[in-house]
Amino acid sequence: MQKTTFFEDFTVGQVIELGSAPVTDAMITDFATEFDPRPVYLDPAVGSEAGLGGIVASGWHVCALAMRLVCDRLLSHAASGGSPGIERVSWIRPVRPGDHLTATMEATSVRALRSRPDLGIVGFTLTLTNGDDQPVMEWDAPILFERRAAAA
Template sequence: MTAKTWAYEDFVEGASLDLGTKLVSAAEIVEFASEFDAQPMHLDEAAGKASILGGLSASGWHTCAMFMRMLCDAFLLDSTSQGSPGIDHVKWKKPVLAGDTLSGAVTVLAKRQSKSRPQLGLVSMRSELFNQRGESVFELENTGMFLTREAAA
């Protein structure tokens, strides 16, 4: 097995990790909504414009899914991740519209080694996504579980 770049020890409190960018297309908004959140503002431009969202907009759950993909591509797939016990906070702050380009970062808030499983570290993170205008559209706080480098060897 190839050693993973990111283990528990590599997360530094206060560090910010870039998530890259993601262009959001109308087709993917409609595709996701058709299967998972079939509200009119996620399926039709006219319905979106008639809503308080101002246009065809991604479901909040779609925004979460796009964030997760960005997180995976940025570092999670190259880490000793063992999952997460859950999300502490998620907020959809502004609509994500067709044609938006998302960018974002993860900030490491705190970390500690598990008392019951010393091979496992818990990393508290705050993540935020922005649109191309620099407006915050999404924030999330959660804890990730990562193996220590020794346990992953």
């Protein structure tokens, strides 16, 4: 796929709509079974006893769902050079079966790299909301992008 998004395409305050994804009971239990098999993610009775009203998604599952939206709506067509890592992640509310999650990313910083003139780094805050428009997760993460002149 041709890369159409470069470092120069971002400005501080810019918001990128990343779309949405449903969350099902099967998705929660499948992820938990494979990657985070704690009872609160697998057994509705344990989730209820914990005051959650049934099973909820693992925070890492929620991050994976958000990352899929980032890949599909931004990174798949961006000249991305990776990321040095997530600086902060906050799980704000439980994600439940039936939730419909929507992701947005806001550019919080945009800086050309002196050490690598072919790259720039863009800081983002990603916010994931549920169907009631309540935030369920946020993360802060920088992403490296090629500079347009370097790609030419």
